[in-house]
Structures are given as C-alpha cells and as structure tokens.
Amino acid sequence: MRSAFLLAFFIALAGRVLALNVSIGGTVGNISATDFLKVNDAQLISDCSSNCTAGNQALQSCTDNACFCSNETVIAITSCQQCMLTTVIAQNRKVADPRAGSAAALSAYTGACADPKVNITVPATLTAIKLPADWDGPQSLTLNTGTTVVAVIAGAVLGLSLIYVVNTM
Ligand SMILES: *[C@@H]1O[C@H](CO)[C@@H](O)[C@H](O)[C@H]1NC(C)=O
Ligand SMILES: *[C@@H]1O[C@H](CO)[C@@H](O)[C@H](O)[C@H]1NC(C)=O
Numbered sequence: 001m002r003s004a005f006l007l008a009f010f011i012a013l014a015g016r017v018l019a020l021n022v023s024i025g026g027t028v029g030n031i032s033a034t035d036f037l038k039v040n041d042a043q044l045i046s047d048c049s050s051n052c053t054a055g056n057q058a059l060q061s062c063t064d065n066a067c068f069c070s071n072e073t074v075i076a077i078t079s080c081q082q083c084m085l086t087t088v089i090a091q092n093r094k095v096a097d098p099r100a101g102s103a104a105a106l107s108a109y110t111g112a113c114a115d116p117k118v119n120i121t122v123p124a125t126l127t128a129i130k131l132p133a134d135w136d137g138p139q140s141l142t143l144n145t146g147t148t149v150v151a152v153i154a155g156a157v158l159g160l161s162l163i164y165v166v167n168t169m
Contacts, residue, residue: 020068022112024105026098033068034059036109037080040097044084047091051083069113069120074127081106082129089135103129 020033037056039045045052055076062068085101088094099105106129110122 019062020065020112020118022105022109024098024108027096028098033062033109033112036099036105037077039084039095039100041095041100044087044095044100047087048080048083052080055080065113065118065120069110069118069122071123071126074110074122077109078106078127078129085129086132089132101129103127 021030022033022036023030036059037052055073058073058076059068062073067073081101081103083101084095088101095101106127110124110127112118113120113122
C-alpha cells in the first residue's frame with residue numbers, strides 16, 4: 001500500500017520533471033508548458049474560452065515532449081493566442097501577462113521544443129499570429145511607447161527634410 005503510494009508519487013514527480021519548460025521571462029519567468037495558456041486575466045480567459053479550451057486540454061493531456069511539440073498541440077495553442085491578440089486589440093486594452101496573445105510567447109514555446117535536449121522543430125508557419133485586417137490603431141504591439149515616439153519623431157524629421165529639399169531645389 002505504502003510502496004504503491006510512493007510509486008505513484010514518484011511517477012507524478014517524474015511527470016512534472018518531464019513537462020516541457022518554457023522560458024517566457026518578464027513577470028511570468030519559466031513555466032511548465034501546461035501553464036502556457038493559463039493567462040492571468042480572467043476576462044481574456046472567458047472571452048477566448050471557445051478558442052483556448054482545446055489548446056488547454058491538449059496541453060494538460062500531454063505527457064511527453066513529442067506531444068507538447070506536435071503540430072496538433074501547437075496549432076491549438078496558436079489558435080488560442082490568435083484569439084487573445086485579436087481580443088485585446090478589439091477591446092483596446094493592455095494585458096500585463098506576457099503570455100496574452102503574444103508572438104514572443106509562442107516563439108519561446110517553440111524555442112523550448114528546439115532546445116537540443118528536446119530537439120523537435122516546429123514549423124514556423126504553425127505559430128504565425130496576425131494583427132486583425134481592420135486594425136488601424138495608433139499603438140503597435142511590437143513597438144513599445146518609447147520606440148514608437150522615436151519612430152514618429154524620426155518620420156517627422158525625415159518628412160521635414162524632404163520638404164526642405166523640395167523647397168530649396
Ligand atoms: C529559465 O530557463 C532558461 C532557459 O532554460 C535558463 O537559462 C534560466 O536560468 C531559467 N531561469 C530561471 C529563473 O529558472
Ligand atoms: C536532433 O534531431 C535530428 C533529426 O531528428 C538529428 O539528426 C540530430 O542529431 C538531433 N540532435 C540532437 C542534439 O539530438
């Protein structure tokens with residue numbers, strides 16, 4: 001009885017050790033792949049439940065890296081990430097969790113698969129998430145505010161010098 005319990009304990013422990021480790025960074029740090037879609041934002045979880053449930057179930061049912069890094073699993077988590085990206089843009093809000101609708105988080109995930117210890121290459125096309133076609137907001141998810149301001153100033157300087165060049169021709 002006791003040894004059966006210990007055996008179960010060690011199997012559970014081994015399972016935890018084997019789960020793919022994803023290095024997200026920021027406030028989240030390193031997580032197990034099973035937590036990849038457990039974004040710390042109840043509204044987003046609820047808004048994307050129809051796209052994220054399949055991905056979460058796929059992750060919770062995986063017991064080895066071949067499963068975590070399979071095309072099926074990656075397609076399911078990308079669909080969830082795409083929903084989160086589209087949703088936060090539509091709601092025009094910022095979610096602090098770096099796992100929310102993030103191409104960087106997806107590339108951290110496939111990076112964990114590519115790690116020599118795991119050595120599984122996930123096709124990049126499976127993790128491509130797109131900005132909504134009708135998105136024309138002023139803020140960019142890839143540029144932070146500082147970079148955006150610099151880009152706008154650089155654009156203005158360039159525009160002004162072109163006017164200057166035209167005027168002095
Ligand atoms: C997170 O994982 C990366 C890559 O595996 C490792 O280099 C880093 O030391 C880890 N950080 C923590 C806080 O465990
Ligand atoms: C990774 O996998 C490839 C193809 O399956 C194999 O050729 C290569 O030797 C593996 N590399 C490592 C570090 O295991």
